[in-house]
Amino acid sequence: MNIVEPKEAIDVQEKDFREKADHYEPGSDSDVDSQIDILRAAGIDITKDDPTEPILTLRMWVLGFLFCAVISGLNTLYTLRTPSLTISGPVALLLAHPLGKLWEKTIPNWTVPLGKWSFELSPGPFNTKEHTLIYVMSNLSIYVRLGADVLAEQQMFYGYKAGWGFQILITFSTFLIGFCLAGLFRSVVVVPKELIWPGVLSVTALTTTLHHISQEQVQSRYATWKISRYAFFTLACCISFCWYWFPDFIFPALSYFSFPCWIKPNNRVVNQIFGMSSGMGLLPITFDWSQVSYVGSPLLIPSWAILNVAVSLVFWIWVVATACYYMNVWNTGYLPFQSSKVYDNTGNVYKVKNIVSAASGYKLDVKKYLAYSPVYMPVTYALNMFGLSFATLSALLVWVVLEKRHVMADACRRVPLLVIESLPGRSRAHSQDERGDPDVPLWWYLICCVLALFMAIFAVEWWDVELRWYGVLLACLVALVFYPPLALVYATANLKINIDIFCRIVAGFVFEGKVLANIWFFDIGYVTTIKGLYFAQDMKLAYYCHIPQRKLFLVQFVGMIVGTFSSLGVLNWALKHISGVCTDAAVNGFSCPYSSTHFNTSLIWGAVGPRRYFSNQIGYSALLYFFVIGAVLPIPVHYLSRRYPNSLWKKVHIPLFIGGLNYLPPATGMNYGSWAVVGLTFGWLIRKRLHGWWSKYNFVLSAAMDSSVGIAGVVIFLAIYFTRASEHFSWWGTEVYKI
Numbered sequence: 175m176n177i178v179e180p181k182e183a184i185d186v187q188e189k190d191f192r193e194k195a196d197h198y199e200p201g202s203d204s205d206v207d208s209q210i211d212i213l214r215a216a217g218i219d220i221t222k223d224d225p226t227e228p229i230l231t232l233r234m235w236v237l238g239f240l241f242c243a244v245i246s247g248l249n250t251l252y253t254l255r256t257p258s259l260t261i262s263g264p265v266a267l268l269l270a271h272p273l274g275k276l277w278e279k280t281i282p283n284w285t286v287p288l289g290k291w292s293f294e295l296s297p298g299p300f301n302t303k304e305h306t307l308i309y310v311m312s313n314l315s316i317y318v319r320l321g322a323d324v325l326a327e328q329q330m331f332y333g334y335k336a337g338w339g340f341q342i343l344i345t346f347s348t349f350l351i352g353f354c355l356a357g358l359f360r361s362v363v364v365v366p367k368e369l370i371w372p373g374v375l376s377v378t379a380l381t382t383t384l385h386h387i388s389q390e391q392v393q394s395r396y397a398t399w400k401i402s403r404y405a406f407f408t409l410a411c412c413i414s415f416c417w418y419w420f421p422d423f424i425f426p427a428l429s430y431f432s433f434p435c436w437i438k439p440n441n442r443v444v445n446q447i448f449g450m451s452s453g454m455g456l457l458p459i460t461f462d463w464s465q466v467s468y469v470g471s472p473l474l475i476p477s478w479a480i481l482n483v484a485v486s487l488v489f490w491i492w493v494v495a496t497a498c499y500y501m502n503v504w505n506t507g508y509l510p511f512q513s514s515k516v517y518d519n520t521g522n523v524y525k526v527k528n529i530v531s532a533a534s535g536y537k538l539d540v541k542k543y544l545a546y547s548p549v550y551m552p553v554t555y556a557l558n559m560f561g562l563s564f565a566t567l568s569a570l571l572v573w574v575v576l577e578k579r580h581v582m583a584d585a586c587r588r589v590p591l592l593v594i595e596s597l598p599g600r601s602r603a604h605s606q607d608e609r610g611d612p613d614v615p616l617w618w619y620l621i622c623c624v625l626a627l628f629m630a631i632f633a634v635e636w637w638d639v640e641l642r643w644y645g646v647l648l649a650c651l652v653a654l655v656f657y658p659p660l661a662l663v664y665a666t667a668n669l670k671i672n673i674d675i676f677c678r679i680v681a682g683f684v685f686e687g688k689v690l691a692n693i694w695f696f697d698i699g700y701v702t703t704i705k706g707l708y709f710a711q712d713m714k715l716a717y718y719c720h721i722p723q724r725k726l727f728l729v730q731f732v733g734m735i736v737g738t739f740s741s742l743g744v745l746n747w748a749l750k751h752i753s754g755v756c757t758d759a760a761v762n763g764f765s766c767p768y769s770s771t772h773f774n775t776s777l778i779w780g781a782v783g784p785r786r787y788f789s790n791q792i793g794y795s796a797l798l799y800f801f802v803i804g805a806v807l808p809i810p811v812h813y814l815s816r817r818y819p820n821s822l823w824k825k826v827h828i829p830l831f832i833g834g835l836n837y838l839p840p841a842t843g844m845n846y847g848s849w850a851v852v853g854l855t856f857g858w859l860i861r862k863r864l865h866g867w868w869s870k871y872n873f874v875l876s877a878a879m880d881s882s883v884g885i886a887g888v889v890i891f892l893a894i895y896f897t898r899a900s901e902h903f904s905w906w907g908t909e910v911y912k913i
Contacts, residue, residue, distance in 0.1 A: 209370060215869040218378050223720035228297040230725055233277045234304040238311035238729065239736055241266045245312045246737040247744035248888060253319035254326065254748055254755060256767040256840065261884040264380055264877035266312035267305065268411070269885075271384045274300035274308075302381050306719045309377060310712045310726065311733040318741035320704055321345045323768040324697045325742075328639075329749060330756040330766060331526070331773040332689060336637045341742050343633040348697060349734040350626035351650060352705025355657045356713060357619040357727075363661035364713045371714040372474045372668040376880070378718055379873035383407055407874045414463065414882035421462035423890050423900065429462035430911040432844075446499075450844040450911075452510040454492060458847025463883045468845040469837045470668060472853030473876035478825040479667035480857065483834035484850035490562060490835065491554060491843055499553045504792050506553035513555065514771040514839035516778070518547035526773075530689060530781050538687045538781040548790045549778055558835050559775065561797040563675035565804030566833035570671065572805050573829050574659045576812040614723050622731075630698060640691035641698075645684065649699035652677055657703045663829055664707045665714075671829055672836030674700040678779035682787075685780070692780030693772065761895065767840040804832055 245261045252261070281296040325341055328334050356364070363369060383403040421429040427436075434448040434457065446453050450460075460466060472480065499506050508521050516524045529543040551560075627646065634641040656673050663671055674696055681695035709730065716726040748764070749755055756766035778787055788795040807828045814823040838846065856875075861868040894900045 209368070211869065212370060212372075212375065215375075215379070215873060218375075218718050224301075225720075227301045227303055228294075229303045229307065229721065230728070231297055231304055232293055232295060233274060233281075233297075233300065234307050237270050237273055237277075238308045238733070241270060241308055241312035242314055242733050242736045243740040246314065246318050246740040249319045250322045250741040250744045251748055252887070253322055253768060254752070254764045254766045256763045256765055261888070262880045263309050263313045263377055264881040265884040267309050267377065267380050267384065267877070268881045270305060270308045270312075271300075274305060302385050303719060303721050305381055305385070306377070306715065306721060307726070307729050309381075310715070310729055311736070313708065313712060314730070314733040314737040318345070318737045320701045321348055321697065322741055322745045323766075323772060324693055324701065325745060326749065326756065326766050327693060327769040327772045327776070328690065331769065332530070334639075334690060336639065338742070338746075340633050340637040340639070341746075342738060343629045344694070344697070345742060346734060346738045347626045347629035347633065348702045349705060349738065350622050351630070351653065351698065351702040352707075353709050353730065353734065354619050354623045354626065355653060355703065355706035356661075356709035357614065357622075358616075359658055359661065360710065360713060362658060363665055364710050364717070369662070369665040369714070371665050371711050372476065373470075373664075373711050374715040374718065375474055376471065376873045376877040377715060379403075380407070380877040380881075381719070383874055383877075403870060403874050406871050407878050410875055410878035411882040414879050415886045417461075418463065418883050418886040419890065421460075422464075422887065423894055423903075425907040427907045427911040429460055429465055430844075431459045431461060432457065432911065433459075436910050446511050449512075450842055452512050453843075454496065454511060455843030455845070455847055456492065458844045458851060460844060460848050463879050464887070465845055466848045466852050467880065467883075468841050469849055471876045471880055472849045473856050473872055473879075475668050475853050475857065476666070477854060477857040477861075479669055479827065479830055479834075480850050480853040481825065482827045482830040483669065483846065484854070486831045486834050487843060487846045487850070490557060491838070495553045495557050498557065503553070504556060504794060505550060506556070509550060509552045511553060512839060512842055513552045514767060514774065515552075516555070516774045517550045517552075519550065520547070524549055524774075524777070526777050526781070530777070537689075538783070543782070548792055549782055549787070550792065551774075551778075551794075552839075555774075555839055556794065556797065558838050559672075559771075560675060560794070561800040562832055562835065563672055564797060564800040565807075566671055566829060567673055567676050567804065568801050569804035569808055569828050569832050570656065570659045570663075570673065572808045574662075576808055578659070578662060612722070612724055614727050618727065634694060639694055640685060640688040641681075641694045642691075645681070645691060645695055646698055648680065648684065649677065649695045650702075652680065652699040653703045653706075657706055659829070660703055661707055661710055663827075665710070667827070667830060669830060669834055670704060670707065670836060671833040673703075673833075675775075675779075676700075678775055679784050682779035682784040686783045686785070687781060689776050689780035693776045696772070696776070771840055804828075807832070 245266060248261050278296060278298075278300045283294055283296045283298075285292060285294050321344070325345075328336070364371075384407075386404060430450045432448045432450045432453075432455075435445050435453075438444040447456050449455065466472065495511075498504070499511055502508075509517050518524050524547070528546045529539055530537070627650070630646045631643045633639075634646060635643060656676075660671055660673065663669065677696045677699035678692060680699075681692040685691035685695070712730065713723070713726065715721075716723060752761060752764050754760040755764050756769060758765055760766075788798065811823060811826050811828055814821070815826065818824075835841075835846065856868065856872055861872070
């Protein structure tokens with residue numbers, strides 16, 4: 175529903191927001207003042223828009239193609255690694271800036287005469303709009319890794335190689351479905367002023383920093399922070415780059431700093447409590463930013479969201495899961511406390527080839543399954559990936575009805591107006607975005623929808639991956655229903671909620687015993703919604719940076735094509751050339767952790783199936799009660815927050831409390847614990863005590879850490895691990911954490 179608000183209504187909202195900004199006082203606790211504080215700290219709207227700035231320049235296209243192709247490939251490579259690094263957007267922003275300035279200084283401003291399509295080689299200074307669009311194209315690299323996990327799962331764990339044709343069609347079609355979701359719901363999840371989308375704040379802060387856009391000195395009660403943002407960013411980036419060599423290569427024990435396990439390596443209880451890979455991670459100490467930011471930079475997440483997830487970690491993992499483990503619920507006491515693998519009745523990793531193979535058409539061999547073993551799960555895997563995922567589904571729907579029903583109802587009421595305006599010959603008076611530029615018409619997204627459905631249906635029908643055409647349509651319907659609540663949560667908390675288990679269950683019933691159908695139903699029904707979140711986030715960034723939506727549409731569409739081919743090229747190379755890839759013996763940790771987790775889940779819901787899974791003697795049917803828990807919890811919280819609007823109940827967010835641990839496994843308690851400690855230290859303590867420092871440097875620090883670690887990770891891999899120079903480097907610091 176690309177429901178565009180009337181221009182007059184947008185002007186009223188803009189005027190109201192500006193009036194409140196004029197009376198803003200730092201330190202105020204009101205929601206409006208807090209929003210203004212955050213936007214100013216991120217460098218948003220500190221300068222007036224210049225509509226004459228060139229945007230779709232040759233410079234932007236060349237650098238955008240370059241960064242999209244390179245970073246898409248690197249992120250695809252890193253999704254196969256644990257710990258998994260992400261070459262985030264700030265890396266592209268950082269590296270694109272000197273290249274853009276070099277182009278500006280060295281390329282003459284000649285005009286290439288092509289008639290109507292004439293263009294200038296170097297049209298003036300390298301500006302923030304060009305820079306932002308280069309980031310948007312490179313940011314597509316985050317999306318492609320999601321599809322790469324599923325392709326790696328199919329090829330390496332199930333042994334089915336569909337070929338390049340299938341890979342291209344299914345990857346690009348899931349891109350387009352997510353793109354359409356973001357476009358259709360843009361007025362609900364992008365346009366509203368109260369939806370900040372915290373994930374873009376480091377991008378705007380870094381952009382204004384690199385372009386030396388002036389910003390008034392930030393005062394605190396203690397001092398005036400005089401060092402410029404640019405100098406601070408440079409210093410932090412250099413220090414972080416140099417430091418990352420220690421936890422990643424020289425002294426890896428700094429990354430897994432569980433010193434109680436070093437002292438008592440053979441003590442079972444000590445390792446269960448303090449272990450960072452297979453234990454509870456109860457002492458979340460790490461000196462590795464890639465571990466801290468495993469679920470996203472904690473410097474960008476609001477404190478209230480971090481608190482909800484931190485309380486969830488303590489309650490569900492360190493209390494409930496621990497109690498279940500030591501009570502041997504579901505026989506979990508015989509298995510690791512934390513693992514992304516599933517096991518058989520002997521405590522060994524489940525051998526899927528014993529029950530599913532190419533010879534059986536990738537269907538469950540019931541006789542072999544009964545003769546072999548039921549599937550057993552570690553306690554955190556069962557509780558979080560299944561129980562809490564069930565609760566998240568019902569909690570999301572109830573939460574939307576209670577908290578966002580007016581927004582959704584208003585959007586539905588405006589659908590007829592939008593449809594009428596899309597008809598030929600109708601007025602386009604209101605078909606403008608909030609900057610007055612021509613808006614993206616609805617039929618653009620509808621054409622993309624038709625193209626995406628055609629490619630997806632053709633791919634699953636032509637190649638025998640078991641998912642039929644009606645499975646594609648059903649998966650798209652699931653994505654359409656759950657996308658709005660997922661986007662509303664992500665737009666406020668910068669945290670994704672895990673609803674993939676619903677796709678698994680639906681596919682498990684509709685395509686029972688068909689594992690390939692299960693993984694592609696999951697890809698189309700859930701992964702597309704995650705891609706849609708990133709597309710919507712870039713749309714919000716375009717609003718902040720005064721970029722017309724039609725030009726953004728073109729850049730995103732072209733970027734999808736470039737990212738698809740780059741990602742698939744690197745994926746196919748890695749699966750053929752990296753020694754031991756997708757196994758525990760893989761070099762430099764290329765064990766495919768996400769694909770392994772997806773493989774275990776598709777095994778349960780695709781091969782074994784929900785009927786057989788919940789009816790076995792282990793007792794996993796008790797997890798179904800979490801549907802009821804998720805549906806009930808939002809109701810008392812909603813009532814209490816309305817009854818006591820100034821209490822802590824106003825900060826309780828049930829979807830985050832239940833579904834905020836969606837990276838666990840393969841993430842561990844150490845990842846979430848260290849993430850929460852760092853996030854609360856900066857987002858609450860430093861922001862309160864040193865507000866001037868936080869306002870000027872917090873988002874810049876996040877960009878510096880993300881970009882420096884991403885660059886250092888690439889350098890270390892190519893220079894040390896890929897060349898095998900690390901094979902003879904060994905000492906206590908490289909071995910002690912493995913004991």
